[in-house]
Amino acid sequence: KQWYQRRVRGSTMRVIEDINQCISMGGGDSKAFYRRAVAHQHLKNLDKALKDAMDAVRIDPNNKTAIDLVMALRRDIQGRKDLMTSTTGLVDEMLGSLRDQAADLDKKTLAMKNLVNITSNKAGSDTVVKKGG
Numbered sequence: 001k002q003w004y005q006r007r008v009r010g011s012t013m014r015v016i017e018d019i020n021q022c023i024s025m026g027g028g029d030s031k032a033f034y035r036r037a038v039a040h041q042h043l044k045n046l047d048k049a050l051k052d053a054m055d056a057v058r059i060d061p062n063n064k065t066a067i068d069l070v071m072a073l074r075r076d077i078q079g080r081k082d083l084m085t086s087t088t089g090l091v092d093e094m095l096g097s098l099r100d101q102a103a104d105l106d107k108k109t110l111a112m113k114n115l116v117n118i119t120s121n122k123a124g125s126d127t128v129v130k131k132g133g
Helices: 002-024 030-042 046-059 064-099 105-118 122-130
Strands: none
Touching: 002 030, 030 046, 030 064, 046 064, 064 105, 064 122, 105 122
16 A cells, blocks of 8 residues: 555656646646646645646636635635644643643543544644644
8 A cells, every 4th residue: 555655646746747847848828737736636735736726727717627626725725724723722732731740640641642643644743743742
């Protein structure tokens, strides 16, 4: 499975490189920006994906697929921000429990298990690292 993911990721990076070259040579039509947006989305680079999707719409305001992608990416980015906000409170609470000298072992064990669960997604792990956990 990991081999396949690396291969797909490598292929996606090659697609982005090819599109970058196309755009740099003046072939920056709406389709090129849309395709690069989809590639960035596949790699979870949502901010880059949104920028490219918006460029696709700017070039061709009638590109319904690009418009739909912009809307989907905005929802995804907002969802990520919402998750980060709610995750921050949980991480603060769990790290506080771990640092509390008066907390009993059961409370610290539960806090550690919760932090492990929180770090199972990128937003959670980023938050834990940012908070010094």
